[in-house]
Every structure is written in C-alpha cells, then in structure tokens.
Amino acid sequence: MAANISAGVPEWVEPMLAKPDGGRVPQGPEWTYEHKLDGYRCAMRIGADGSTVVTSRNGIDFTDEFPTLAGVLAPALDGRAAVFDGEIVVYDEHGRPDFGALQERRGRYRKHSSSPRRTGRFDDVPVRFLAFDLLRLGDQVLLQAPYDQRRALLEQLVMPDPYLASVVPAVTFDTLAADRLTPKTLLEQVAAAGHEGLIAKLRASTYVPGQRSGAWLKHPLIQTQEVILCGWRPGQSRFTGILGGLLLGAHDPTTGDLVYLGDVGTGFSERERSALQDRLQALERPGHPFVEDPPREDVRRARWVDPVLVGEVVYRQFTRGAGRLRHTAWRGLREDRDPAEVIAPHSRPGPFPASTPAAEPVVDKPGAGERVTVQAGQRRLTLSNLDKVLYPADGFTKGEVIHYYSRIAPVLLPHLAGRPVTTIRFPDGVDGEQFFEKNTPRGAPPWLSTARLPSSGSRSGRGPGTIDYPLLDELAALVWAANLAALELHVPQWTIGPGPVKRPPDRLVFDLDPGPGTTIVDCCRIAERLRDVLVADGLTPVAKTSGSKGMQVYAGIRTRQPDRPSVYAKALAERFAAQTPELVTATMAKNHRHGRVFIDWSQNNPAKTTIAPYSLRGREHPTVSTPITWDEVEACHRPGQLVFTADDLLDRVDDHGDLFASLITTRATLPARP
Structure with missing residues (x-):
C-alpha cells in the first residue's frame, strides 16, 4: 500500500468483507461486536496535506458526490496521512439510518451531475461518515496489525465534527459479560435503535483486503440480497405507462452462471419507477440473459435488458428448490457494486426467524401440489398448493398469503369476532376468476363456527331463505379461509348475538371513493373534514385505506336503531356535497363522480359489508x-x-399496534342528526 504521490493520498485498499454467521451470533471473549450499518461502504483516504478521496467498495470515486466529507477528518491527523474503512449513512427524523433516503439523494445527484447546467439539488440531505477500521496512520500500514490494535488507534483520534464523522460503536464480549449482558441482548438493543444488525469480529484478526473472511461474521436483522437487473415488466392499473416490476438474476455460487432469482414489484417510489424505466429502456436486448429459460408464467410481458445494473432487495424467504426470492421489496440501485460480485443465495435458512408464521408446520413436505400439516392454535389443518402464485406480478404465493394472515391474526381477529364474513375467493390467483362466497362451503371442518341468518335475497345455498355464514373467530379459521384463496374478507357493521340474531350496529362507516380525476389524496382532505365533524359530535374517528384506490373513516357507536347510522351518514354526506359540490358527491350515479369524491353512506345499511381492516385485496399487488x-x-x-402491502403491514403493526383498537374500546352514542 504505497502512497499515491500524484493524488497526494494513499492508494485504495480493496475492502475486507464479512461472511454470514448462519443465524447465530458468535460468542466468547475472542469477539468484539460492531453495529452493522445501512449505507454505502467506502474508504476515506487522506493525504498529509489534508486532501481527501472517498472511494466506494468497488473503486468508484465518491468524493464529488459527498463534498461535505472532504477534509472533515484531516484536523484529527496532525499532518499525517490515513486510510479509514467505514460507511456513509443518512439518518431519518428518528435518528435511524435511512438507506432509502440515501438512495433518493444519489438519484438526485446523478441527475444533477449529468445536467449541462448542473440543475437541481442533491446536498440537502446531510450525510455522515462512520469509521469502523483504520488501515493506515502516517507511515504505519496497519493491515497486519490485530483488530484490537487498529481499533485502539481509531478510538484515540478525536473526531473534529461529530455531525459529519464519527466512530461506529463497538463492544467486546467481556464488556458485555461484565454488564451482565449477552450478544443477544445487544442485538435487541441494536434492533430497537433501527440498525441493520451486528458484525462480530475476531479481536486478533488481521485485515485481509478483498477477502470474505470468517474473522468477520455478519448477523443481519433483515435479509437483503444484491441482484442483477435482467428485465422489467410494464405496470398495470395505476402504474400503467411506467415500470411495474423488475426481473432479477444473480450468479450461481457453484457454476458462476447467471440464474433467474424472481422479481420485485414493491418498495418503489413513483420517482424511482420512472427513473429506472428510463435507464432500463436504454439497455434493452431481444432475449433474456439467463443460462436457462425462466418459467414462462413468471416472465409474461417481460422486456429484457443487458445485465449491467446492480440493485438490492429485502426478502423474507429463499426457496432453495426453485431458487427464488420471496416477499421481496426494492431497496435501490447499488452503483457501488459490480455485477460480477452478485452471488445467488444457496445455503441460507428460510424463512428468516423474524418471520416465523403463527401457523407452525408439523409435517414439512415441500413441493408444488403437496400437502402440509400445520398447527394453528389448538388445531391441526392440512394445507395444499402452497407454492401456487396468487399475485403473479409479485410472485406472491398462497403460502405467503397464509403466512401473512397467520402473522396479522392478533390484530385482525378482534375485528372479525362475531361478524359473519363474506369472502372473495381467487382460486386461480388475482388474474383468474373471482367469486363472492357467503355460505360456508361444503367440506368445511366441523369445528368451524357458523351463523345461520336470514338471506336478504332470494338465493341461498342451504335451505330456503337462510345463509350459513362462516365466523372467523380463531387463528385456525383464518388459516382455513386463506387456504381456500379467500383473499378478501368483508364484514358488516354489526355483530351477532345468541340465536343467532343481528345486534344493532356498533360501527359507523364513511366509504370515500375517488371518482375519475381524483385520488386518495382528495379523499384525505374530505376525511379530515369528516374527522372534525365526528369529533365535534362526540365520536372517535379512525381511518384506513381500502387497499384499492379509496379509504374509509370509521367510528365506534352505540345505537338501538339499525337504520340510524345510514340516516346520520347520508345527512352528513349530503351536507358536505352541498358545501363543496365541486369536491364531493353523495349521489351513487357514476356520472356525478367525475372530479369528485363520492361519500358512500350506504355502507351502513345492515345488508352491506365493507372490507375488513388488515384484509388483503385481490388487486395486482398484495395490497x-x-x-x-x-x-x-x-x-x-x-x-x-398510502399504498401498503402485506410485508409493510407486519412491520407497521410492530411499530403502531392496532390503530383500529378504539373501535372496540371507545363507543359513543350516535347523535340524532349531524
């Protein structure tokens, strides 16, 4: 590592890399633990005169992109040259590393740097360099020095501006033990702080440039995978005209061949979709780049590109048999990665421990069409066709639908309790036929709770004038319904009592449906007005998306008259329409809806149902x-x-709990009139 005389800074050192720890953080006095960061890995090389070069892990010069970091560490060096290994990060408003914000900043920088007039801003998002290793100090090359020595020298340097540069926290196993803590405890603290995981490093290890060494072991709290962009699929529905999803590849770890890994259709901002489409269109090629043909059903409408761009996705599961990433979400392009570096997973456990389903397998028989027995609460169920894709745009399978409903059950079941459920089933996926089902189907398990109620229409499947509704009042019932591809769950605003009989409504609902030329943004403005009126009337309103294009506003109520909620809701909707006729309509006729939000008050009719909170929708994506x-x-x-998918919901509930809980705990008497 000789000095680069012409540049005035030391030469670049190819970074040392970490291996996965196999799901178990190593323990023992020989280990030190550092926070695993969510940013851009880079080297900061500083000359004796203070000149600074920032270089990515694959040798890209980052200096112009991050000008605030130039020279920031020079005052700590007293005229000595140095090479630091570290990470560039951006923080969110909660003080957590925000990789998405860093990616968005990079996109704006690329646009800025490619513009002849250098227009646009990119430096409004502050960045910070977090150092975790010191590879050179003055004339002393430290690659052969043990980690402890390198770390001690790093920590002796006083960071001149902690807003721009700092040292990554590290703690030894002995220090943890002295505090009566364990690596597991530290991992929990790291998770709570919003970091990506832990890196365990052998205290006696040297620095091995360019090698993925077992002396460094990484334990991510989320599973990420670098991927090669091999194609894209045009969007549909609200994404018509822009990119809908990406087709992904990586190199086989044994042969080096480029293999198909699946696709990703969520996690993009609208700006990212447009920017990616522009870049990919310039790389189009006539056929796919893989060594073997990908499954035909996966690549309908695909447009192929030269495999030169690298991105990163989050995923929950890697199916080793099929070699597919499941539950993927886009994180962004990795300009600092070379496609040759991107290796497919091959021995990682799946699913990830954090996503263990509530319906636990008892007999694991993987493979399309085969049956699996699971334990759901106190009951055993046999599930089938778990690999069947129900959302083709995302590759989202029936097994993943069951997984979602199993995990979301603690907050979903209270909102189904005592309510007859109408399902919409999609046995051939969201691109196939769908059908409403009120009657409990033949072959339902004998333990399933049902309620026989008078039919509001002339057709009934079980005796004259009655319907046997399923009651999804336990985890097993929810899993049973999901196994039937019952993606959508719709419930009325009332519950049943003994008999069974219909109780009076306990929920008031306003269904806000955006007409042509409007969106959920317009619905939000109407929802804010509804909230203010409902609060003034002593109610506690809550809001949710429909999972489609609109939203609903609810409030928990007490009333003895089944028709009162409809009367109240209609009067309020008509008042809003009279006040702002250019924005709102209370009329069901579709020719009245252009440019307006329709406040559908009729959903309070006892014969009507609305989509349950936390229910999937049978749309292109698993919203x-x-x-x-x-x-x-x-x-x-x-x-x-306000578009959320199944993956988003599991994280949201961890953060927010049940935002609809007040519908159960807080009910107020419905006013006589609005």
Whole structure:
C-alpha cells in the first residue's frame, strides 16, 4: 500500500468483507461486536496535506458526490496521512439510518451531475461518515496489525465534527459479560435503535483486503440480497405507462452462471419507477440473459435488458428448490457494486426467524401440489398448493398469503369476532376468476363456527331463505379461509348475538371513493373534514385505506336503531356535497363522480359489508386495507404514500399496534342528526 504521490493520498485498499454467521451470533471473549450499518461502504483516504478521496467498495470515486466529507477528518491527523474503512449513512427524523433516503439523494445527484447546467439539488440531505477500521496512520500500514490494535488507534483520534464523522460503536464480549449482558441482548438493543444488525469480529484478526473472511461474521436483522437487473415488466392499473416490476438474476455460487432469482414489484417510489424505466429502456436486448429459460408464467410481458445494473432487495424467504426470492421489496440501485460480485443465495435458512408464521408446520413436505400439516392454535389443518402464485406480478404465493394472515391474526381477529364474513375467493390467483362466497362451503371442518341468518335475497345455498355464514373467530379459521384463496374478507357493521340474531350496529362507516380525476389524496382532505365533524359530535374517528384506490373513516357507536347510522351518514354526506359540490358527491350515479369524491353512506345499511381492516385485496399487488394515523392522512400529498402491502403491514403493526383498537374500546352514542 504505497502512497499515491500524484493524488497526494494513499492508494485504495480493496475492502475486507464479512461472511454470514448462519443465524447465530458468535460468542466468547475472542469477539468484539460492531453495529452493522445501512449505507454505502467506502474508504476515506487522506493525504498529509489534508486532501481527501472517498472511494466506494468497488473503486468508484465518491468524493464529488459527498463534498461535505472532504477534509472533515484531516484536523484529527496532525499532518499525517490515513486510510479509514467505514460507511456513509443518512439518518431519518428518528435518528435511524435511512438507506432509502440515501438512495433518493444519489438519484438526485446523478441527475444533477449529468445536467449541462448542473440543475437541481442533491446536498440537502446531510450525510455522515462512520469509521469502523483504520488501515493506515502516517507511515504505519496497519493491515497486519490485530483488530484490537487498529481499533485502539481509531478510538484515540478525536473526531473534529461529530455531525459529519464519527466512530461506529463497538463492544467486546467481556464488556458485555461484565454488564451482565449477552450478544443477544445487544442485538435487541441494536434492533430497537433501527440498525441493520451486528458484525462480530475476531479481536486478533488481521485485515485481509478483498477477502470474505470468517474473522468477520455478519448477523443481519433483515435479509437483503444484491441482484442483477435482467428485465422489467410494464405496470398495470395505476402504474400503467411506467415500470411495474423488475426481473432479477444473480450468479450461481457453484457454476458462476447467471440464474433467474424472481422479481420485485414493491418498495418503489413513483420517482424511482420512472427513473429506472428510463435507464432500463436504454439497455434493452431481444432475449433474456439467463443460462436457462425462466418459467414462462413468471416472465409474461417481460422486456429484457443487458445485465449491467446492480440493485438490492429485502426478502423474507429463499426457496432453495426453485431458487427464488420471496416477499421481496426494492431497496435501490447499488452503483457501488459490480455485477460480477452478485452471488445467488444457496445455503441460507428460510424463512428468516423474524418471520416465523403463527401457523407452525408439523409435517414439512415441500413441493408444488403437496400437502402440509400445520398447527394453528389448538388445531391441526392440512394445507395444499402452497407454492401456487396468487399475485403473479409479485410472485406472491398462497403460502405467503397464509403466512401473512397467520402473522396479522392478533390484530385482525378482534375485528372479525362475531361478524359473519363474506369472502372473495381467487382460486386461480388475482388474474383468474373471482367469486363472492357467503355460505360456508361444503367440506368445511366441523369445528368451524357458523351463523345461520336470514338471506336478504332470494338465493341461498342451504335451505330456503337462510345463509350459513362462516365466523372467523380463531387463528385456525383464518388459516382455513386463506387456504381456500379467500383473499378478501368483508364484514358488516354489526355483530351477532345468541340465536343467532343481528345486534344493532356498533360501527359507523364513511366509504370515500375517488371518482375519475381524483385520488386518495382528495379523499384525505374530505376525511379530515369528516374527522372534525365526528369529533365535534362526540365520536372517535379512525381511518384506513381500502387497499384499492379509496379509504374509509370509521367510528365506534352505540345505537338501538339499525337504520340510524345510514340516516346520520347520508345527512352528513349530503351536507358536505352541498358545501363543496365541486369536491364531493353523495349521489351513487357514476356520472356525478367525475372530479369528485363520492361519500358512500350506504355502507351502513345492515345488508352491506365493507372490507375488513388488515384484509388483503385481490388487486395486482398484495395490497392491504390498512389502518392509518391522522398524521399520515394530513401528510398525504401523493397517492403512493398510502399504498401498503402485506410485508409493510407486519412491520407497521410492530411499530403502531392496532390503530383500529378504539373501535372496540371507545363507543359513543350516535347523535340524532349531524
């Protein structure tokens, strides 16, 4: 590592890499633990005169992109040259590393740097360099020095500006033990702080440039995978005209061949979709680049590109037999990666421990069409065709639908309890036929709770004038319904009592449906007005997306008259339409809806149902009817801000709990008139 005289800075050192720890953080006095960061790996090379070069892990010069970091560490060196290994990160408003913000900043920088007039801003998002290793100090090359020595020298340097540069926290196993803590405890603290995981490093290890050494072991809290962009699929529905999803590849770890890994259709901002489409269109080629043909059903409408761009996805499962990433979400392009570096997973456990389903397998017989026995609560169920794709645009399978409903059950089941459920089933996926089902189908398990109620129509499947509704009042019932590809769950605003008989409504609902020329953004503005009126009437309103294009506003109520909620809701909807006729309509006729939001008050009719909170929707992507905060309603200025998928919901519930809980715990008497 000789000095680079012409540049005035030491030469670049190819970074040392970490191996996966196999799901178990190593323990023992020989280990030190560092936070695993969510940013851009880079080297900061500083000359004796303070000149600084910032270089990515694959040798790209980052210096112009991050000008605030130039020279920031020079005052700590007293005229000595140095090479630091570290990570560039961006923080969110909660002080957590935000990789998405870093990616968005990079996109704006690329646009800025490619513009002849250098227009646009990119430096409004502050970045920070976090150093975790010191490879050279003055004339002393430290590659052969043990980690402990390198770390001690690094920690002796006083960071001149902690807002721009700092040292990554590290703690030894002995220090943890002295505090009566364990690596597991540290991992929990790291997770709570929003970091990506831990890196365990042998204290006696040297620095081995360019090698993935067992002396460094990584334990991610989420599973990420670098991928090669091999194709894209045009969007449909609201994404018509722009990119809908990406087709992914990686190199086989044994042969080096480029293999198909699956696709990703979620996690993009609308800006990212447009920018990616522009770049990919310039790389188009006539056929796919893989060594073997990918499955035909996976690549319908595919447009292939030269495999030169690298990105990163989050995923929950890697199916080793098929070699597919499941539950993927886009994280962004990795300009700092070379396609030759991208290796497919081959021995990672799946599913990831954090996503262990509530319906636990008892007999594991993988393979399409085969049956699996699971334990769901106190019951055993036999499931089938778990690999059947129900959402082709995302590769989202029936097994993943069951997994979602199993995991979301603790917050979903209270909103189904005592309510007869109408399902919409998609046995051949969302691109196939769908059908409503009220009657409990033949072959239902004998333990399934049902309620025989008078039919509101002339048709009935079980005796004259009655319907036997399923009651999904336990985990096993929810899993049973998901196994039938019952993606959508619809419920009325009332529950049943003994007999069974219909109880009076306990929920008031306003279904906000955006007409042509409007979006959920317009619905949010109407929802804010509804909230203010309902609060003034003593109610506690809550909001959720429909999982499609609109949203609903609910409130828990007490009334003895089944028709009162409809009367109240209609009067309020008509008042809004009279006040702002250019924005709102209370008329069901579709020719009245252009440019307006329709407040559908009729959903309070006892014969009507609405989509249940946390229910999937049978749309192109596995979107969910999602409870949202009023802060999110007020902050919504783009339709994509309030689009949530099954993957998003599991994380949201961890963060927010059940945002609809007040519907059960807080009910107020419905006013006589609005």
